[in-house]
Amino acid sequence: MIMSRIEAPRSEDTAATGNLLDLLLGGLPAEAVLTDPDVTASYAHDMASFCPAGSPAVVVLPRTVEQVQHVMRTATALRVPVVPQGARTGLSGAANASDGCIVLSLTRMDRILEINPVDRIAVVEPGVVNAALSRAVGEHGLYYPPDPSSWEMCTIGGNIGTASGGLCCVKYGVTAEYVLGLDVVLADGRLMSTGRRTAKGVAGYDLTRLFVGSEGSLGIVVRAVLGLRPKPPEQLVLAAEFASAAAACDAVCRIMEGGHVPSLLELMDRTTVKAVNAMAQMGLPESTEALLLAAFDTTAPAADLAAVGALCEAAGATQVVPADDVAESELLLQARRLSLTALEAVKGVTMIDDVCVPRSRLAEMLEGVDRIAGKYRLTIGVVAHAGDGNTHPTVCFDPADPDESRRARESFDEIMALGLELGGTITGEHGVGVLKKEWLAREIGPVGMEMQRAVKQAFDPLNILNPGKLF
């Protein structure tokens, strides 16, 4: 599977490719059209493991809406598949090239067009980097919450395509909740505006939301109106250690049932704590079976931490450490920030699952992952956005060992099956892409699949927009 290629309409024929390039150059400057195979190969895939990728015929880097329209008109005329890309930090292969495709990189459309503190909106091009937007709005006392781990690299267009989440979702929700309106270039090159720049609006079907998480398969987002919030106070963090994962999950349930609204509620299991210890000597007790991190960005965070600390103790926490200030809070978050790097160091490569379950089933999920790790003789560390029930079981394996690679893939799949059994979803925030497309049907069933395909057909009747992804 690793070596296989995405099946898709192809235009391998040299003459056809020559024709494609000629047509593209009719509406794009030469420097925006890359054909050197060494260069185009670097655009072949995102950061997912186990996902096939093909060789693009060409990579285009438009700077204007008109140039994107030209690319799509050309693609439609020649029936060439188009794979839209942001920073390629995705974890599901949704940005992987297919053979003979046009890779449409939106990274050069990176202007912040407007920041409006009264209307609390920003208007941006798709290539704006998440962190750049966050900093720019921060200067106006505003806050763009969605914060995927890759926020220093990933683009808003990519965030919209994959409906990204992050650490703050437990309080502030996901990307979808901040996308108010879009300009989209359709498969045939026409430009469509959806949504609004107002706080509310219900005129017609919500096509804006349909594009969020559509992985570039319905159209090319060329401009977005994003909702913003007032910047909250800096958050204060509490760390709590538990002698069992079940006790930590019990604490999560008590916190949420108790009506608390943490700005972050993260869980690391034993395997992750050990990996972080091994890498960074952070002094976490080796006896820790689970570490819970809770934060509050309220006006009186110390009181919130005290209340949540008491709930952790009631659930059996062996130690509760509330930070006194922002600097100490940052220290406590270090372990969480290092988790994925530390797990990667275990075997060289990881495969990060993204199963989200109702938070009342979190303990069963962690117990099940532990069982699966044993069954497949693998190291699987779990980092979870616990407040959302969104787990990232991270399978550590040596890609040079075929048997271990096979077991890694099988355990990865079994974790998804477990998530579905517990009333969850195969993907909380990473998307379907190539990695999970066989699983989508298992989650949403035949009628759902048929309607998903009908929507795809309505927007992209020639199936040239990121074919082979999602379905």
Add this chain to the structure above:
Amino acid sequence: MIMSRIEAPRSEDTAATGNLLDLLLGGLPAEAVLTDPDVTASYAHDMASFCPAGSPAVVVLPRTVEQVQHVMRTATALRVPVVPQGARTGLSGAANASDGCIVLSLTRMDRILEINPVDRIAVVEPGVVNAALSRAVGEHGLYYPPDPSSWEMCTIGGNIGTASGGLCCVKYGVTAEYVLGLDVVLADGRLMSTGRRTAKGVAGYDLTRLFVGSEGSLGIVVRAVLGLRPKPPEQLVLAAEFASAAAACDAVCRIMEGGHVPSLLELMDRTTVKAVNAMAQMGLPESTEALLLAAFDTTAPAADLAAVGALCEAAGATQVVPADDVAESELLLQARRLSLTALEAVKGVTMIDDVCVPRSRLAEMLEGVDRIAGKYRLTIGVVAHAGDGNTHPTVCFDPADPDESRRARESFDEIMALGLELGGTITGEHGVGVLKKEWLAREIGPVGMEMQRAVKQAFDPLNILNPGKLF
């Protein structure tokens, strides 16, 4: 226009109607099938003015999902249009019957199936009344925010169909943000599940959101998973009087730009204040050109009110009255609650517009409505969810006066044109229905309309689901 009928596929022929009833009775108990014309006439329309309505062939009141499926299978077999209805409190004619249709009332499917305080969700049937759900979740310390004015009557299914808003949206958002997953009976009677019961989830296109606000034109919602929040503290209210609408709007901008998050931010213009005074002798100064109400449900609301009060004074408020407690807050809200009734009393009938503009353009909107009222020699009072820029210019007219009725309709349309000019939308929360369907194309343009129709076609190829609405 008032007297015209909705054009739609018909089955007027008596034999055909007999056949329809026979088939319906094959899967529904007799008491769930109403055919007495006096009774069915009472299901002909919702609460919108100026909207044509036809005579239903039959009204059905299913109690189960299977019964809804039977109705839709029958409708598909006979090509009979189906008009889904909740409590018919809508304000755009979206629930109006068409001649010969099946009115599908979901009011008897009114069970709350689950309330889960750990997962913070409720699972409900569509006929549950908004207030009944609010009270039931309140007993668990939870909060279902969407609060349309009709909340004591309107149903969750209707709220989903129209994507309802309310007073709390400025802080808590609209219905769409609380719908996590749906069970939907499709046009052909098949059952589809969309979405999730988890906090996050991005598996496939977001079909859930597509149904929210679709006015029953894509499928019949038979079950909804709704997100809940912890119950906030009771809100404390401040009232501020201004010598001009522009000054009140300036205060709104200062409050939002200042990073405040009120739980309510409502504005009443001079005309509304006078109407309320005339009805209820509330002692509001007749010199008041605009009244602003702000509320906070934070842990320290008095401090928030003080800060917002200072901003109102800086914007030129002539009087600022912060409530000391919940009882006083309720008194201050009375004037707002009476607004629409008071405006109705002016001439007997009102037509309530629903234009939402960027809040930075609110002053221009109010000024424009005042100009339009003068031009058409009409009383038009504006009540606004000012924090959202969502205005309800309310045209008062005597329906027995044809010239005044014509001027009312024209002013209503001119207000929408003004909203679009200011970068707004023709409907912030009431929907398109019949009332605004000619306006939808003006807002979203020809490409948008084509894609809206393509989505409709994908879900309802025979055009039997609420035909003649939206488009």
